[in-house]
Amino acid sequence: MRMPILSLMHFQSQIMSNQVNKIGILQAQASTGKKLQQSSEDPLLSEKIKSVESYIEQLEGFDKNLILAENRLSQKASIAAESIELMGSVKELLLKAQNGTLNDSNRQSIALELNGILNRELSLANSKDVDGSYMFSGYNIKTQPFIQSQGKYIYQGSDSVMQISIGLNTVIDYTDPGNQVFSSLSSGDNVFDVLSAMVSLLQTPVVTPEDQANLTAKLNTASVQLDQLTQNFINYQTDVGTQGKMVHNQKMLSENLILDQKIMKKSLEDADMPKVLSELTQQMTMLEITNDTYAKMHQMLQSIMMNR
Amino acid sequence: MSSLLNIGLSGIQASQYALNLISNNIANASNPYYARRSFEFFEVPGDKFGAGVRLGDIRRVVDKVAEDDLLSTTQDWAKYAAISERISHLETYVDNDDVSISKYVNQAKSILDTLNTSPASVQSRNAYMYQLQNIANRFKDVGSKVTLEMQQVRDSLTNDVARTNTLLKQLGDVNQKIGVLGTSVTLTSMPLLDQRDRLLDQLSNLISYERYTDDNGSVTLQLTNGYSILAGNQVAQLSIAQQVDNPDGLDIGVQTIDGFQSLTNNITGGAMSGLISYYSDTLATSLKSLDRLALAFSENMNAQNQLGMDLNGNLGGLIFQDINSTTLASGRVMPSSNNQGQADLAVYIEKTGQLQASDYVLQFSDGTHYQLLRISDGTFVQTGELSGLPVDISVDGFMLQINSGNFVAGDQYRLSPTSGGAAQMNMVLGDPSKIALGFPISTAASANNVGNGVIDVTAIVDTGNAAFSIPKQLIPPLRVEFISATTYRLVSAADSSIVADNLTYDPLNGSDVFPTTGGYDPGYRIHLSGNIQAGDTFSIDYNTMGQGDNRNGLLMSALYTQGLIDNNQLDFATAYQNFSLDISSATNNTNMNLDASKILKEQAEARRNEVSGVEPEQEVLMLAQFQESYMASAQILNVVKETMDILFSIMRR
Numbered sequence: 001m002r003m004p005i006l007s008l009m010h011f012q013s014q015i016m017s018n019q020v021n022k023i024g025i026l027q028a029q030a031s032t033g034k035k036l037q038q039s040s041e042d043p044l045l046s047e048k049i050k051s052v053e054s055y056i057e058q059l060e061g062f063d064k065n066l067i068l069a070e071n072r073l074s075q076k077a078s079i080a081a082e083s084i085e086l087m088g089s090v091k092e093l094l095l096k097a098q099n100g101t102l103n104d105s106n107r108q109s110i111a112l113e114l115n116g117i118l119n120r121e122l123s124l125a126n127s128k129d130v131d132g133s134y135m136f137s138g139y140n141i142k143t144q145p146f147i148q149s150q151g152k153y154i155y156q157g158s159d160s161v162m163q164i165s166i167g168l169n170t171v172i173d174y175t176d177p178g179n180q181v182f183s184s185l186s187s188g189d190n191v192f193d194v195l196s197a198m199v200s201l202l203q204t205p206v207v208t209p210e211d212q213a214n215l216t217a218k219l220n221t222a223s224v225q226l227d228q229l230t231q232n233f234i235n236y237q238t239d240v241g242t243q244g245k246m247v248h249n250q251k252m253l254s255e256n257l258i259l260d261q262k263i264m265k266k267s268l269e270d271a272d273m274p275k276v277l278s279e280l281t282q283q284m285t286m287l288e289i290t291n292d293t294y295a296k297m298h299q300m301l302q303s304i305m306m307n308r
Numbered sequence: 309m310s311s312l313l314n315i316g317l318s319g320i321q322a323s324q325y326a327l328n329l330i331s332n333n334i335a336n337a338s339n340p341y342y343a344r345r346s347f348e349f350f351e352v353p354g355d356k357f358g359a360g361v362r363l364g365d366i367r368r369v370v371d372k373v374a375e376d377d378l379l380s381t382t383q384d385w386a387k388y389a390a391i392s393e394r395i396s397h398l399e400t401y402v403d404n405d406d407v408s409i410s411k412y413v414n415q416a417k418s419i420l421d422t423l424n425t426s427p428a429s430v431q432s433r434n435a436y437m438y439q440l441q442n443i444a445n446r447f448k449d450v451g452s453k454v455t456l457e458m459q460q461v462r463d464s465l466t467n468d469v470a471r472t473n474t475l476l477k478q479l480g481d482v483n484q485k486i487g488v489l490g491t492s493v494t495l496t497s498m499p500l501l502d503q504r505d506r507l508l509d510q511l512s513n514l515i516s517y518e519r520y521t522d523d524n525g526s527v528t529l530q531l532t533n534g535y536s537i538l539a540g541n542q543v544a545q546l547s548i549a550q551q552v553d554n555p556d557g558l559d560i561g562v563q564t565i566d567g568f569q570s571l572t573n574n575i576t577g578g579a580m581s582g583l584i585s586y587y588s589d590t591l592a593t594s595l596k597s598l599d600r601l602a603l604a605f606s607e608n609m610n611a612q613n614q615l616g617m618d619l620n621g622n623l624g625g626l627i628f629q630d631i632n633s634t635t636l637a638s639g640r641v642m643p644s645s646n647n648q649g650q651a652d653l654a655v656y657i658e659k660t661g662q663l664q665a666s667d668y669v670l671q672f673s674d675g676t677h678y679q680l681l682r683i684s685d686g687t688f689v690q691t692g693e694l695s696g697l698p699v700d701i702s703v704d705g706f707m708l709q710i711n712s713g714n715f716v717a718g719d720q721y722r723l724s725p726t727s728g729g730a731a732q733m734n735m736v737l738g739d740p741s742k743i744a745l746g747f748p749i750s751t752a753a754s755a756n757n758v759g760n761g762v763i764d765v766t767a768i769v770d771t772g773n774a775a776f777s778i779p780k781q782l783i784p785p786l787r788v789e790f791i792s793a794t795t796y797r798l799v800s801a802a803d804s805s806i807v808a809d810n811l812t813y814d815p816l817n818g819s820d821v822f823p824t825t826g827g828y829d830p831g832y833r834i835h836l837s838g839n840i841q842a843g844d845t846f847s848i849d850y851n852t853m854g855q856g857d858n859r860n861g862l863l864m865s866a867l868y869t870q871g872l873i874d875n876n877q878l879d880f881a882t883a884y885q886n887f888s889l890d891i892s893s894a895t896n897n898t899n900m901n902l903d904a905s906k907i908l909k910e911q912a913e914a915r916r917n918e919v920s921g922v923e924p925e926q927e928v929l930m931l932a933q934f935q936e937s938y939m940a941s942a943q944i945l946n947v948v949k950e951t952m953d954i955l956f957s958i959m960r961r
Contacts, residue, residue, distance in 0.1 A: 005925055006337075007917055014910060039403045039888070040396070040895030047889050054410055054881050058869070061418030068425050131426045133856060139746065141428055141856030159752045160764070162856055164425045165865060174425060175856060179755070188755055304925040 005301045012294040019287045026280045029271040036269065045268065052265045059258050062167055066251050069166050072174055073244045075135070079124050080237035083182075083191075086117050087230040090195065093117075094226060097202055098219050100212075104205045111202035118195040122146060122153075125182050125192075136178035138162060145178035146192060153192035155179040167250050172243050181236050184228035194225045311357060313948045318360030319941030322349055325363045326934040334927045341506035343368045343920035345498065368498050371919040375505070376519060378916045381909040382512040383577030388902040390464075390579035391586040398457055399895040402888050407450060409601075410881040410888075412443045417868035424745065424858040424865060428619060433740035440609070440627065444733045447602045451730030454595045458587060462548075465558055465583045468514050469546050472580070475511045476543040482507065483526040484541040490524075497525075516577030531574035546571070553644050555724065556592035556667060556683075558584045590894045596665040597887045599729030603631055604660035604873045605880055606733060612867060613737075615768045616744030616860030621780045621852055623771050624744025624860075629734040632656045637709075640727055644720040649675075651713025655706050655725050661876040662705030668723040670708065672715040680708070680723075745864070746857030748776065749832050754845045761840035763788070763848075766820070766833045768860070773831025782850040788821070788836070790844045798824070801847065815839055 028037045039046035096102070097110050125136055125146050133141035137157030145157045155178055162175040183190040201218050204211075329345045336342035347366045352359040405411060416439045423432040482504045489497045504527065508519065517529040517537060529538040537544040549559035549568050560580060561570040575581050606628035613624035630636075640655035649672075657663065666684030673679070680690040680703065689703050694710065701708040706725040737743070748771065751763040775783050784800035786807060791797060793815060798807040808824045818837030823829035834848060851857060870876075873883040 006923055007914055007921065010917075011914065038396075038399060038895070039892035040399050040899065043889055043893040043896050046892060047885070050410070050885050050889070051882075054414060054885065057411060057414040058417070058881075061414060061421065064418070064422045065425060068422070129426075131429050133426060133428060137856070139750065139851070139854035139857035143853050155755075156853070158750055158851075158854060158857075160750075160857075162858060163862065164858070165421050165862065168869065171862070185760075188757075301925055305928050 005297055005304075009294060009297045009301070012290055012297065016287065016290050016294065019283060019290060023280065023283050023287065026276055026283060029276045030273070030280060033271055033273065034269050035271045049265060049269050052261055052268065056258060056261045056265065058168065059254055059261070062165065062254060065164055065166050066247060066254065069164065069172055069174070069247045070244075070251075072129070072135075073172075073240055073247060075127070075129075076176070076240045077237065077244065079127065079135075080233055080240055083121060083124060083233045084230060084237065086121055087191075087226060087233060090114065090117055090198075091223075091226060091230070094198070094219060094223055097198075098216070098223075107202040107206075111199045114195055114199050114202065118192060118199065121182075121195070122192055125178055133175075135175055136181060138175060138177040141175060146182070146190070148192075151196075153190055153196065155183075155190065166247060167254065170246075170250055172247060176236075181232070182229075184225060184232050186228055187225060189225055189229075191229045194222060194229065198222050311354065311359065312944065312951075315358070315360035316941055316944030316948055318352060318362060319944060320938060322361045322363050323934050323938035323941055327931065327938065329366065330927050330931050330934065333922045334924055334931070337922040337924045337927070339502075341509060342502050342922065343370045343498075343505070344922045345369070366495060366498075368501060369920050371916070372521075374912070374916045374919055378909070378912040379508060379512045379519060380516075380577070381905065381912040382509065383516040383581075385902070385905040385909040386513040386579050387516075387577050387582035387585075388898050388905055390582035392898050392902050394457065394461070395586065395590065395891070395895045395898050398453070399891050401453055402450065402891050407446060408888070409443065409446050409450070409884040412439070412446055413605075413868060413880045413884070415439060416443060417865055420861065420865045420868075423743075424861040426856075427745045427858045427861060428855045430740060433619070433743055436743065437737065437740045440737075441735050443605070444628065444735050447598070447605075447730040447733045451595065451598055451602070451733075454591055454598065455731070458591045458595070461583050461587050461591065462558060465560075465580060465587075466548060468580050468583070469548055469560065472511065472514045473543075473545050475507055475514070476538055476545070479504065479507050479511070479527075479529075479538050480541040480543040483538065487524050487526045487540065512578065514578045515575055515580050531571055532576060533571075533574045535571060535574060550645065553642075553646075553720075553722070555642065555722070557588045560584070590891065593665060594887060594891055595730075596667075596726045597883075597890065599726040599731075600660070600663050600665050601873060601880065601883045601887065602729035602733045603657060603663065603726060604883075606729075607631055607657065607660045608867050608872055609864070612860065612864050613744045615771055615863075617746040617748040617851055617854070617857070618744040619741035619855060621850075622742075623748060623776060623779070625737070625742060627735065627737045627743070629732055629736055631729075631732075636728070636732065640724050642722040642724070644722070647719045647721075648716035649714045649719045651715060651721075652711040653713075653721055654709045654711065655723050656709060657705065657725060658702060658707050659705040661872050661874075663725060663873075664704050665726065665874075666704075668704075668725075670721040670723060672717060672719045674717045675715050678715070743861075745859075745861035746851060746854045747832075747859045748851050749782065749834075750849055750851035750854055750857075751834065752847045754847070757841070757844040757846075759790075759793075759839045759841040759844050761790075761836060761838040761844055761846065763846040764835045764837075765859070766835045768832050770831035773829070775830035775832070780850060780852060782830075782848070785847070785849040788846040788848065790840050790842055792842045793840060796840075798828070801849065813840065 025037075029035060036042055036046060036049075039050075093110050093114055097107060126144055127135045129135055134143065134145055134157070137143050137145045138160050139158040139162055140156065141162075143156045146153050146155055148154075157178050159177050159179070161173045161177060163171040164174045165171050179190065182192070197218075201215065201222075206212050206215055326347065329347055333344050345366055346369050348364040349361050350364040352362050354360070401407065416436070419432075419436050419439050423429070423436050426432055482500055486497055486500050486504065489500070508527075511517070511529075515537075517531060520528045520530065522528060526540050527538065528536055528540075530536050535544075536542070537546075544562055546560055547563055547568075549561060549570065557572075559568075559570050559572050560575060561568050561572065563569075572584060575584070609627045610630070613627050616624045618624050634654065637654035637656050638652075641653040643651075653670075664682065664684060666682050668683060668689070669681045671679050671681065676694045678692060678694065679688050680701065681687070682689050682704065690701055692701075694715075697710055697712050699710045701710070704725075708723060747765050747768055749765045749768065751765055753761060753763055777783060784802045784807065787799045787801045789797050789799055790813070794813050796811050796813055797809040798811065798821070799805070800807055808826050808828050811821070811824060813819045813836060815838075818835055821834040821836060822832065836846070868881075869879050871879055873880070878886065
């Protein structure tokens with residue numbers, strides 16, 4: 001007859017070591033709040049979690065550009081609005097100038113006001129952003145969009161629109177070519193040349209009836225051009241508004257998507273705390289029992305050895 | 309009387325033997341390699357009363373099946389135990405977020421996207437450049453971690469081989485001593501058997517083998533192919549093969565007169581088996597995966613930068629070290645040490661998107677007939693005849709260039725296209741203004757155009773074209789002149805010469821200008837669209853003023869989310885994730901196998917102990933029993949003595 005108390009004790013100590021390991025894992029889960037401490041514990045689950053993490057990183061990566069886009073569009077919107085206002089003022093001045101009862105001196109003062117508006121509009125067109133780059137030069141951001149040369153206003157920027165990314169497959173226009181914003185598409189005349197022509201016209205003294213006829217004709221032409229330019233600004237304003245909505249939608253979409261993904265990530269990676277804690281209590285109890293059993297066996301062995 | 313004395317003496321002697329054996333058992337109770345001694349007593353036949361007792365067979369209690377089982381479960385367990393801690397450490401390192409190249413890559417894209425909003429900003433350019441440097445550093449770190457691990461595994465294996473050789477020698481000695489003592493197991497040979505068991509167990513931790521016991525009691529150990537590593541006192545001395553012919557593997561074998569004979573495939577257990585498969589299956593494969601990703605990242609970033617224009621108006625150059633320098637290209641080829649012929653070969657990477665995570669073997673069956681074997685799946689990807697040198701063979705994303713030399717039947721060359729990708733990821737761009745975010749071409753519609761035609765640059769395809777041969781210039785700058793609504797010609801803006809005439813324009817769908825029907829291709833692509841009238845013109849020139857041009861930057865950003873790796877299926881972030889998860893999966897497998905094999909080993913241990921183990925409490929009980937029996941036998945002698953005393957006293961009277 002063989003009495004395998006030593007084997008039984010050895011077996012108990014193996015059980016204890018397994019229990020201690022299990023407790024270790026549960027304690028790690030309890031303190032980090034995460035199901036997995038290492039990817040190797042569950043590679044498939046870990047792969048899912050990492051994919052979601054990566055997606056979130058990519059989505060959040062667009063946050064800065066979304067803010068830049070919003071700021072840029074609001075700048076453009078205020079420039080468009082002001083330009084339309086200014087065109088409105090020009091229209092009023094034009095109507096005034098078309099009044100046959102004016103004299104040269106009256107017309108001079110109108111010309112002076114028009115010049116003021118011209119310069120204001122020019123400064124809008126040559127706006128710089130916070131980096132010192134021009135907003136309306138297309139790609140030529142270090143080149144002033146409009147300069148004056150031999151009495152004409154020349155556009156020095158590029159024809160292309162510069163775009164930026166605000167989402168994984170979404171871009172918006174960031175700088176615009178000034179010759180499309182500040183020129184009329186149909187006639188090709190830019191607002192500065194038109195205004196400058198008006199100023200010269202009103203500064204020219206009217207002496208003969210031919211001069212008067214000339215003045216009236218040219219003022220009519222200017223009026224038509226002004227309408228076209230104004231329409232252009234209005235179209236631009238609409239465009240900017242549409243893009244603004246797009247950015248806003250993209251922002252909302254992105255926020256919602258990020259939130260969704262974060263919730264999913266939590267559900268994948270978080271440990272079920274109540275479950276963890278109750279299991280932990282269970283395992284601790286079992287460890288105590290095993291330990292007691294081990295101690296009793298040890299006592300038995302000792303008594304057998306001593307009592308003879 | 310004498311028979312009584314003899315009976316008593318035999319009783320005492322037997323009890324004494326028993327007590328000795330039991331004490332020896334107790335003393336060795338905690339020796340795991342000791343097999344308890346058991347014994348039997350036989351009556352000594354004699355005249356009508358019997359002649360006492362004698363000690364019969366002393367047995368060393370063993371069960372061969374239980375022993376063999378313990379050896380094989382130990383070999384199995386040792387395989388996983390050898391690598392479990394190593395691979396866990398590697399996994400912790402690679403799994404760590406701080407090292408995660410996926411994270412860095414995602415950040416790089418975000419930084420680039422913001423840079424693209426202000427391409428002239430030095431601050432933003434610096435930020436992107438630093439991020440790229442970070443990526444390069446991470447690649448180097450992870451790469452060198454894996455390479456270091458490979459070196460340490462090799463060192464560990466070297467030690468294990470030395471230990472194995474020592475154990476085999478010791479076993480040979482013990483075998484011989486046992487053989488000398490003859491076939492019957494005696495008290496003298498028993499400790500030797502215990503010692504042999506100890507050595508066999510230690511050996512099981514290192515290597516797998518089958519054990520056969522010969523008639524004369526000596527043990528033979530064989531590998532799976534029947535090769536004997538121990539037979540009598542003949543032992544094998546193992547060694548590790550040179551790495552040059554198999555850089556991805558560790559090879560164990562023996563040196564024979566014919567050279568190195570590999571035994572790796574015949575070793576299926578023990579620490580050595582574990583280390584060998586860890587090296588090849590996990591480490592070497594993972595390293596290739598990482599190297600391939602590094603090459604793809606460098607190559608794509610470089611290629612895209614070279615198609616663009618930088619802040620200074622110059623064409624972009626390299627961002628990372630050129631992956632196809634002649635040094636790197638020839639370093640990817642390793643001639644076998646047994647080659648008779650000699651040749652100059654090089655491997656150039658052509659399409660990183662099609663690179664496989666595998667090495668190749670180029671082998672020659674004669675002077676001109678070759679076969680190219682892909683090691684990962686054992687397929688021959690190319691075979692052919694060399695009709696004359698030099699020869700280019702393009703396959704799996706790389707080009708093998710055989711420049712010169714001669715080949716003899718049996719010559720082999722190992723090709724490793726991915727080798728060193730991560731370690732050589734050096735950033736050569738140091739000036740952030742040289743990040744080429746713009747297109748070198750700018751186009752414009754004339755302000756005098758009557759129609760509403762639009763001209764766009766759709767792509768830059770080859771900045772090596774002659775059109776770009778002079779810095780910051782287009783050769784020639786062009787004017788597109790429309791002769792009618794559907795025909796146009798290309799005129800040099802420099803000297804008004806006609807470059808291409810009678811070109812057709814499709815107002816409905818628009819037209820791509822290059823390459824022209826006459827074959828003129830300046831290395832870029834232009835698209836015209838809209839309603840164009842006769843007399844309308846468009847200009848095409850070098851983009852001298854385009855500091856804010858981010859078109860190439862947008863293309864660079866798109867690279868981060870395209871499938872560019874492994875037959876163009878994976879993007880950078882996912883490819884790194886796969887690399888990391890492969891190691892995690894391997895760790896998971898190892899741990900599961902370790903747990904399972906540990907249970908089997910422990911069960912085998914328990915079974916063996918059940919048979920051969922000493923149970924002290926039982927021995928102590930027997931000790932008490934034989935103590936009494938000794939006293940009882942001693943009592944017989946007392947009786948004899950007293951009887952003799954009575955006799956003597958009677959005789960004296």
